[in-house]
Amino acid sequence: MSNVPSDLKYTKSHEWVRDNGDGTVTVGITDHAQELLGDLVHIELPEVGTEFGAEDGCAVAESVKAASDIYAPVPGVIVEANEAVQDSPELINSDPYGDGWMFVMRVDDEDAMDELLDADAYKAECDE
Amino acid sequence: MQRTALYAKHLESGAKMVDFAGWEMPIHYGSQLQEHHQVRNDAGMFDVSHMVILDLVGAQSKAFLQYLLANNVDKLKDSGKALYSCMLTPEGTVIDDLIVYFITATQWRIVVNAGTRDKDIAWMQKQIANFDATLTERDDLSMIAAQGPNARAKVLGIMPVDEVAIVEPLKTFYGAFVNDWFIARTGYTGEDGFEMMFPNEQAHKVWDALLEAGIKPIGLGARDTLRLEAGMSLYGTDMDETISPLVAGLGWTIGWQPEDRNFIGRSALEAQKAAGVPQKFVGLVLEGKGVLRSHMKVVCADGDGETTSGTFSPTLGVAIALARVPASCGETCEVDIRGKLHPAKVVKPVFARNGKSVLN
Numbered sequence: 001m002s003n004v005p006s007d008l009k010y011t012k013s014h015e016w017v018r019d020n021g022d023g024t025v026t027v028g029i030t031d032h033a034q035e036l037l038g039d040l041v042h043i044e045l046p047e048v049g050t051e052f053g054a055e056d057g058c059a060v061a062e063s064v065k066a067a068s069d070i071y072a073p074v075p076g077v078i079v080e081a082n083e084a085v086q087d088s089p090e091l092i093n094s095d096p097y098g099d100g101w102m103f104v105m106r107v108d109d110e111d112a113m114d115e116l117l118d119a120d121a122y123k124a125e126c127d128e
Numbered sequence: 129m130q131r132t133a134l135y136a137k138h139l140e141s142g143a144k145m146v147d148f149a150g151w152e153m154p155i156h157y158g159s160q161l162q163e164h165h166q167v168r169n170d171a172g173m174f175d176v177s178h179m180v181i182l183d184l185v186g187a188q189s190k191a192f193l194q195y196l197l198a199n200n201v202d203k204l205k206d207s208g209k210a211l212y213s214c215m216l217t218p219e220g221t222v223i224d225d226l227i228v229y230f231i232t233a234t235q236w237r238i239v240v241n242a243g244t245r246d247k248d249i250a251w252m253q254k255q256i257a258n259f260d261a262t263l264t265e266r267d268d269l270s271m272i273a274a275q276g277p278n279a280r281a282k283v284l285g286i287m288p289v290d291e292v293a294i295v296e297p298l299k300t301f302y303g304a305f306v307n308d309w310f311i312a313r314t315g316y317t318g319e320d321g322f323e324m325m326f327p328n329e330q331a332h333k334v335w336d337a338l339l340e341a342g343i344k345p346i347g348l349g350a351r352d353t354l355r356l357e358a359g360m361s362l363y364g365t366d367m368d369e370t371i372s373p374l375v376a377g378l379g380w381t382i383g384w385q386p387e388d389r390n391f392i393g394r395s396a397l398e399a400q401k402a403a404g405v406p407q408k409f410v411g412l413v414l415e416g417k418g419v420l421r422s423h424m425k426v427v428c429a430d431g432d433g434e435t436t437s438g439t440f441s442p443t444l445g446v447a448i449a450l451a452r453v454p455a456s457c458g459e460t461c462e463v464d465i466r467g468k469l470h471p472a473k474v475v476k477p478v479f480a481r482n483g484k485s486v487l488n
Contacts, residue, residue: 038156060466
């Protein structure tokens with residue numbers, strides 16, 4: 001079974017969300033997602049300053065096998081993008097919850113955080 | 129879903145199994161990229177037992193193949209020599225591509241794709257009716273391809289001396305029977321190596337011996353990126369029953385000579401050739417970042433084309449594709465990747481072989 005840290009929130013589309021406690025969240029793709037995709041070879045990140053609604057496609061993760069859209073888990077503005085994963089997409093395979101983070105958003109609507117799944121709910125989602 | 133004799137061995141090696149043409153096959157054993165490099169730099173093995181082995185015998189078996197296949201088996205003069213050919217419809221489109229091994233004038237071994245098994249066999253049995261020849265499927269056999277610069281030496285290293293004497297002298301694209309085995313110096317990766325066919329009962333023992341010799345298991349994922357880099361066509365994506373070999377980069381496999389050899393599809397191909405072939409088959413190398421996939425639109429100066437296969441090339445570190453483009457297409461084009469045009473270089477449809485890039 002893939003790793004699902006209990007201190008993170010999740011989406012059905014396999015993003016993880018870390019509440020940084022300062023009105024921003026860090027977003028990446030889950031261990032389960034990177035396993036499904038296989039070796040990642042190309043990442044397209046959103047530009048800093050771009051605004052997205054919840055569930056808007058805002059990044060792309062491409063593996064040797066397939067391209068997968070990454071969705072904004074909550075509405076907000078991109079404040080940082082992880083250029084390291086652009087240069088070394090394999091970071092997402094080796095450390096999806098650490099060095100493989102993708103971007104940081106300033107959350108427009110804190111209530112939207114309540115819509116996200118907790119670890120148990122995400123695990124249940126993956127098992128279906 | 130069907131399983132090969134090696135199913136349990138794949139699981140033992142940590143394979144992620146997927147449905148491939150109705151077969152439960154390993155897509156990778158952890159990392160497709162590492163497996164790709166393993167074959168380009170050392171040695172890897174593929175379970176290709178899902179592919180269909182057919183034995184053809186009979187007094188008119190050669191005449192049958194000369195009628196059935198676009199390439200001319202009369203080119204095969206030495207026992208064991210292999211020939212790559214398309215099998216065409218009367219309209220000159222591709223039913224399948226295959227390898228035929230010449231054993232004697234009355235004995236041949238043919239390997240066709242798993243995904244086209246039923247229609248291939250039905251078509252061949254229909255055409256064979258007028259010939260004194262018999263076609264038999266050999267599903268009692270398994271097949272492992274050992275590929276890579278060190279594959280040949282590693283396989284020979286675990287063979288009995290009397291067998292080495294037969295297998296070691298094999299030249300590229302030749303095969304030989306060794307007791308109840310057939311071993312050929314062929315493959316689908318652009319690397320040296322062997323394709324080995326042997327009784328299903330021996331599959332586990334063979335797999336373990338090859339593992340022991342340092343030949344690592346490789347999944348179908350890396351098989352696809354390896355063959356794409358080597359510029360080898362994949363049936364179902366690079367060509368199919370809607371496509372002529374003349375626009376699929378397979379013109380070189382058509383045995384036009386002698387002119388009086390009447391093979392299925394010949395008159396259609398001659399008419400196409402006379403009318404002028406509007407498209408050509410090329411390789412594309414993406415200039416910037418991104419990944420090319422199959423069936424993306426290719427924009428050339430005088431019209432559009434289409435990628436037929438695309439991937440990120442692990443050997444080159446850039447995205448590559450095989451594509452059909454207008455015959456007039458020059459040295460550059462653009463590829464539509466999810467709505468945006470990206471510049472690409474147009475090259476010959478081969479990217480890497482024998483461990484190295486073949487691009488300038």
